Amino acid sequence: MAKCSVCGNDYDKAFQVTMSGKSQTFDSFECAIHALAPRCAHCQCTIIGHGVEANGTMYCCAHCARKAGVTGVDDRV
Numbered sequence: 325m326a327k328c329s330v331c332g333n334d335y336d337k338a339f340q341v342t343m344s345g346k347s348q349t350f351d352s353f354e355c356a357i358h359a360l361a362p363r364c365a366h367c368q369c370t371i372i373g374h375g376v377e378a379n380g381t382m383y384c385c386a387h388c389a390r391k392a393g394v395t396g397v398d399d400r401v
Contacts, residue, residue, distance in 0.1 A: 330355035366392045 326338040328351035335351035343360055350356040361370045365381045366388035376383045376397055383389040386397040 328352070328355050330359050364388050 325334045325336045326349045327334050329348040333351045338349050338351050340347050362382040364384035369384050371384050376389045378394040386399045389397045
């Protein structure tokens with residue numbers, strides 16, 4: 325069994341994710357998201373979907389990007 329990098333649970337169905345050359349072990353997608361998903365620079369929510377990237381900064385949606393001063397973004401075209 326392997327211990328989760330986030331919660332420490334020793335779980336027989338744990339899995340590893342390698343990101344930027346670093347591997348971590350998780351017992352659930354919830355723990356993996358908690359450890360790896362980016363946070364919106366405006367509202368701080370966890371970005372699980374695509375989100376919006378502008379000038380190297382991540383936002384959860386076009387609304388938050390606009391609130392932060394980003395122009396030219398929209399949720400729908």
